[in-house]
Amino acid sequence: MKSKVHTVKAIVFDTFGTVVDWRGSIIRDLSKWGDTQHITADWAQLADLWRSRYEPQKERVRRGELPWTNIDDLHYEALCALLPELGLSQLSEEQRRHINRVWHRLEAWPDAVAGLTLLKARYILGPLSNGNVALLVNMAKHAGLPWDSIFSAEHFQHYKPHPDTYLGVCRQLYIQPEELMMCAAHNYDLRAAQALGLKTAFIPRPVEYGAAQTTDLVAEGEWDVVASDMQEFARLMNT
Numbered sequence: 001m002k003s004k005v006h007t008v009k010a011i012v013f014d015t016f017g018t019v020v021d022w023r024g025s026i027i028r029d030l031s032k033w034g035d036t037q038h039i040t041a042d043w044a045q046l047a048d049l050w051r052s053r054y055e056p057q058k059e060r061v062r063r064g065e066l067p068w069t070n071i072d073d074l075h076y077e078a079l080c081a082l083l084p085e086l087g088l089s090q091l092s093e094e095q096r097r098h099i100n101r102v103w104h105r106l107e108a109w110p111d112a113v114a115g116l117t118l119l120k121a122r123y124i125l126g127p128l129s130n131g132n133v134a135l136l137v138n139m140a141k142h143a144g145l146p147w148d149s150i151f152s153a154e155h156f157q158h159y160k161p162h163p164d165t166y167l168g169v170c171r172q173l174y175i176q177p178e179e180l181m182m183c184a185a186h187n188y189d190l191r192a193a194q195a196l197g198l199k200t201a202f203i204p205r206p207v208e209y210g211a212a213q214t215t216d217l218v219a220e221g222e223w224d225v226v227a228s229d230m231q232e233f234a235r236l237m238n239t
Contacts, residue, residue: 005237006201007178012128012151012169013138014160014184017208019116019127019142019230020106023047029102029188036128037095041087046086048210053078058130058159068157070132103131104138109205113144115230122238126151128169128182130159161192161235183233187220194221201225203233 016022026047028173034041057074079100083089091099103216118127127136133152140147147174156168169234170180177197184190185205194200200223206213219226227233 005181005199007176008123008181008237009172009175009179010124010126010169011181011183011201011237012126013116014125014182014186014189015129015131015139016106017205018183018185018203019108019112019145020139021205021208022103022106022111023051023208023210024038025106026050026102029105030099033098039091039095041086041088044210046082049082049085050075050078051209053082060178062159062162070154071130072100072103072132072135075103086117093227101138104135105142106139108145109144109230111229111231113146115232115234116146118231118234119237120146120148123181126169128160128165131151148172160189161193163196166193166196166198180226190223191221194223199224201227201233201237203227203229 013019027043030043030046034043049185057078061069076096082097083091083096109113116125126147128151129136130153131139132154133150136150136152139145140150151169151172153165155181156162156164158164166180166182167177170177173180178199181201182190182193183203185203185208190200190202200221202219202223202225204217206217209215225233225236227236
């Protein structure tokens with residue numbers, strides 16, 4: 001195992017789904033907030049429908065239909081379009097902004113912080129996420145994520161899986177692709193990274209999308225490391 005990844009100096013992580021439980025966090029956070037606001041809503045449905053617009057929104061930027069637009073702004077546009085479908089058109093601007101910032105308040109998976117802390121002693125760590133810088137910084141503070149640096153699509157003005165996102169990290173850290181590892185719960189992310197010469201690690205998150213999830217349940221490629229959770233990943237990388 002170690003011989004396959006002995007070149008690795010830095011590890012970057014997909015964040016939504018791999019490090020943080022976006023769906024569960026949104027449901028818990030907004031359910032509590034909704035009670036204080038006397039707002040009745042199906043927050044699980046909101047989370048699922050909102051996330052279903054994530055890729056289409058980014059694709060508009062990739063196609064050039066929109067100029068570079070960060071995730072906070074794409075999330076807000078999608079949220080406002082979605083609220084009438086859920087009977088929530090009456091929400092104020094302040095309430096909409098609070099809901100939109102739930103992405104800044106996401107909680108880590110139970111194994112994530114301990115695993116990252118074990119890895120931090122040996123490797124440079126950071127998110128490589130489509131989230132914008134403010135979102136990732138606030139999320140790290142909220143969830144206690146021990147990053148060394150933030151690597152955001154906002155830095156590179158491209159969304160993953162554009163090559164500039166992965167290779168941009170190499171440029172910023174002055175390392176070669178084989179010295180960088182991409183860790184993700186999503187096979188597409190690892191395929192893109194591997195094609196550019198990065199090392200790869202897969203950690204399944206089988207309930208990222210809820211109990212009925214059907215995608216990314218198993219490793220679908222010849223990834224360098226496959227681990228059951230972040231703590232096992234840390235043990236494998238530190239052996």
